Amino acid sequence: MEGDRRNEVKFSSRIHMRICLEGGYHVLDESTLYASDHRPTARQLWKQPIGMLEVGILGAQKLLPMKMNNSRGSTDSYCVAKYGQKWIRTRTILDTFSPKWNEQYTWEVYDPCTVITLGVFDNCHLGGGGEKGPSGSSNAARDSRIGKVRIRLSTLEANRIYTNSYPLLVLHQHGVKKTGELQLAIRFTTLSLANMVYIYGQPLLPKMHYLSPFTVNQVENLRYQAMNIVAMRLGRAEPPLRKEVVEYMLDVDSHMWSMRRSKANFFRIMSLFSSVITMGKWFNQVCNWKNPVTSVLVHVLFLILILYPELILPTLFLYMFLIGLWNYRFRPKNPTHMDTKLSWAEGVNPDELDEEFDTFPSSKPHDVVRMRYDRLRSVAGRIQTVVGDIATQGERFRSLLSWRDTRATSLFIVFSLCTAVILYATPPKVVALASGLYFLRHPKFRSKMPSVPSNFFKRLPAQTDSML
Template identity: 75%
Template structure:
């Protein structure tokens, strides 16, 4: 069933934009489902005629709910909207489909002092289906429409690129003449994408005097009943089979946990822990049954009962409660009749701070069975230690070529796992080639692969003949901890035998030649973060090079709210959410909360901080590996399921004040092929504690990366390759843990696709540059207004200040620094109060074109039809052509500057040299103050003394030659 709300129009609204009109839009809220209309500009009688569909739980539920429709005025500055009025319609009066009618509702106030007028026209009814289901478009038709639209864009780009009459300011940027693109319709107001402060009572629910409060105070206390089933002994065998296959059932009300069973064992050992949330306890008696697993029906062997009122409470850091033996009670007889057999148990009340919490079976995950049990537990992972293997191939000697009648073309290939690098062909055509080239690989401890080097002869294009091979274990390679040089060594190459041809009859021919190498292991710093600017650690791998920590980062992962449904199970939508946090080498994963759109984790984690200019990343995912069901993995030949991303949060530590607890709800924003979407909110409590303020201040003046990075830096192509290899290694190693941290999670947390082309990112980066340059451009505009005497008072004051500084030049630098000091103090009152978060406007995610989104989510290489790919290629060429023109213009100005003294234009250079001689003599005999005064007064002269024609120096500079004449 659907609730349909058609927003038709509004009349006689209050003007709010300062021009006697309003930019009105309507927002509909029904049972935590929100939608909004488009904004209609410059009118007090907006017409929308838009329909919105809301999901109903049942026909009875709507009678207890209401529909709220609010009208706002949209603004570009803060506050981003003004309230114009609202109406509330009770759900009990909603008509069915076919019985609806257009109704007018007077707008009401939200607050007592609100000034509201006007009315809004609505149609509200219940429909079993949406009135206008989306029209299915065939892929071919959709592609044709996209191609047609793209060709129109390309024509517009070409028109802009070929236009010669562009102003000076426009020609300086590639986005000077933007092409208008239709924007995606927004269903979420902009305020929903912003950070919200959460009012939480952290630590207040922990009992007074609790020792754990000081180290576990960023989350709310959650009480659990823990049952540890250790082992059993003296279990009676089954009289029919003569053996016993025991297992244990732990039952509390409607919740039941089961241990694994052992075959034919009278003294089993389980050592499993069961946790029952105190908020969900429905019984006052805990029962532990021991059962014998049989083919037809499992037999009860005995039980142990506990009164929950008598269960002791344990508070860490107290030692774990000791388990004890309990005699089994007979189920078939009343009273306290005992049977043969005993079971060792420990039962206590505790919190999530208990050591047993991460490994325990939780009652709220009772539906998970089999291998899926391991994937719902909270875990801590550690990234492998990464090392760079730097191989310098210097030369080789006594190489025996395949064909002695041709000039050899020797190359060296190095392979480490799936990493393969090759040198260039040696320029020396002798049998002792020289290369002197560096090759860098990434490896992780413990080292599992071997480094294989082969010397090859390129006998023909695409065919290389192996002439010798060297296999080196990484454990035998020297580790370099500083920038001191590594000594080179000669290694013998194997031509036969070994890995190439293990034929014992030809071992006498094994030695062929030798190769000269310089090879070492260097401590890697996290290259997988380096190129994305989301660095979480700057330390080298070698612990000997670490400094002392300067602080501690504590994060309380409280929970999530209003998560979007991610899948369907048993006919209803659901989400099984867990959170992953990554900082430095430590990854943490919370437990999975099943079938909840508002999971409460309340788990707290701690990291040591070695550099405040680092970022912690947190991501929320939907668990699709619970065993069986829809997300069970590889079922019936289907591909393995992947955990679905829900959203991500980044927090830069340097933006946090020390010793302050930040409690905020972070919106989980995901960019999908259909546009930007809010998937819910993540509630966090973050505290950054400083250990030594002096060490932190000193750290701001230190290099970001170890000294080796600056002594022997990597090229841009090497950084990209190393980052990808490091990410692959980390994903493979974390995927081998139990439970595995899967590859799709690691890739999303490390932004593996951040280097891919995106029109949206390109526009966002361009406008970031324009925003950075806005301060300089504002300063230039102000100087232009001063020189043009737009405000005579300001111009006169600038003249006075200019003369004072000119006569007392020693005051120039103190005045500049004092001015910046005062600006800094003035801006302190406007400092950000919240940590920065993902901005949909800055990312250009709110107004992105649908085809640009489709291109961004396309595979690499592309999987689109030829026509679509051709259209996008033409669009990319047009944009790149405009960028190429701007870069060419900058190069032309630089070459003209060089042409002043290059005598490329003899007359221009002669004039400039003569001018330099006259200027030197004039500046020598004239006091500097007088020269500066004349120049300043000339720059600030009144407009009536100005000419509209360009100045002679500008004309002279534009006539200078450049090398553009030599381009093809």
């Protein structure tokens, strides 16, 4: 600029800052399901550690070639572990499918209900960075994923050394692949059993999360910012941990839509209800006298509990105690590893995998996006129907006393009055005995038609007729 103009125009740089004045929160940088740290940000609020975690990263076996070097397959592997605020990285072992690291690290443990994450990667930044992958594409810009292992500390017995090989599984666009095994030696040492038991009764997150809770959007936004800060900090380390490594360790895409994850979560829910369904089938068999001996024993137990109601709760807790002792025989001997069946990664559709690995926003053609959108609408429609059915049942229950259907409400309040009079005049033992014998009656005295209470409940109005 000219001299006069130079004095008139002044330029000032800008510094973008984010300042947190409240250290009572814990900002997650990893998925809440695999969190390794729940402590407040302020170091003054930290409590004493309850134990020590020692991890020996011994080596890996049967690794697959991740790139081509001099016309042959090669892998330059290193291991990364993350627990709490401490990240570690082993040295890179060049050109071997069975690297031996033999490195040991320790962490202080403040909460046993946390997870340590270990990942194995192929260093694609060595030898000039010009290697080509097996498919011919350049891998110089990103370190390749070989696999990941998660271990929850609460599943480890105290003061026991676990020496196991964990399968390294990675999900590609073409399916799940086992890329090798990671050999680890782990020991979780507790400093005080009393403190360990005390921790189980304490809130998981710091106080501020309950006094002034964050919204879901704020948690996700803070996590995204925290991941970027961690990636920039570790990228300046020596040797650096690059952004793709940090994102893989922190499950950056765990919130993204995936048909595979949706199926896996659905079957997880079904497995939770399987025990309830099993109990219901067993009770139905008892009521229908499929096994007369079992039905007679249930009748005897029922009569004892009715005659001595003070034994109901002790019997219930004693039953849970016996179940716990019985299941002790089948307890897992070693920490669990990645399960492809649980993740629904073995039978997933190729197009669903391609959708899961698509960028955000999508980079696919319009016809592919349209097809996936229609599929998402069909899945969401089924979910919408289930949620609507649940809401309908709740609205019917609420309409019992809302006088929306005056005749139904009149019948119900008259029934309630008569029931109250009968229950006041009848001893509780007699009521419980009559109810139990009615539900356990022989199939000869049962009708295949729906019961009167079921018919009455299904006729109650819901708000569905007022919806557009």
